[in-house]
Amino acid sequence: MDTTLLSLYLKTATQSLHDRVEEKMNAKKIFTPFYTVEDYKQLIWQNYLFFSHFEEAVFNSFSPPLRTALQLPLRKKLPYLVADLEVLGLTASGTASYTDTCSEATAMGILYVMEGSTLGGNVIKKRLTSLPAFTDIYFNFFGCYQENTGPFWTQFKEVLDTRFTTDQYEEVYRGAVKAYDYMAAH
Template sequence: MTVSEYLKQNTASYHDAAEKLFNSQKIFSKTFTLEDYRIIIHTNYLMLLHAEEKIFRKLADKYSEKLNLRDRKKLPLIEKDLKSLSLNGSTPSHELEFINEREALGAMYVIEGSTLGGNVIAKQLSKTEGFDDVSFNFFGCYHENTGAMWKNFKETLDAEVHENKYDEVLSGAKKLYTFLLNAK
């Protein structure tokens, strides 16, 4: 089993909890509201605010090129979404630390996975009444490259992490999911 399969299997309950928290089922029934969208953007903003720089710092030396880290920065994009939704930014208020690069990769798995799902969300919401003026900077960040960016991340993750370190990667993913599910 690859580490990406291991993560998918062992974070499924967190993923399901996040979908429930964000009323994701309403996206496909076209009953998702702008207020629902504000909540999902604000919560993802808090996650990126507290985690992105820390993740990138842990990964910079070894993974900067392999993962094209400079093209994966999402905090400036979600800040544009905040502004367009008239939401306020904030300063980090929680200590969220990743002890090594494997935990950082696990946390990045959560963020990159949200980007993959976000692409689907953006496409669906763009066809939903009330979302005509929404720009989807965060959810549409990779545009037509979403699949390629996910594939690159997954292949790099699977090639770099050995089975005896899977638990460390899972620890980072769980840390970030736990933060996301409790962010206010």
């Protein structure tokens, strides 16, 4: 029996997918002096498409005990993305929501990608606030957890690592793949 923690399994198993999405989103450019507000608008738009597609269906897939353990109401990010779009002069428009039935394990894999984007968002926010073009921009989405980003990630990993059995790892993995594939395609 594999005793690898699910969080470590997902990190290793999805690394190439994560890298593909970062490349599509032009993440390396963020760490150059050439990243622009237009680049940032595209990044926020891509995240908006992703969260508007999955967030409601994923959150509704969890049982009440898992919702409580994850503190789901505190993890909603779509309102932050809508606020960022408005600040950037963009309009949030309807997208096709995820309509497949989603097991808790699949939902957890998708949530793994959602929560990972928040963790990475701290690094993005720190970098962009150092660029002169971003001095007047408030980072609602990338700063949504503020000083609680680390503790929220730790709590998420604890739930991930303790609530799912090794026979569910592949289903959680497939959920993460579904999320990464969606991000790579939009």
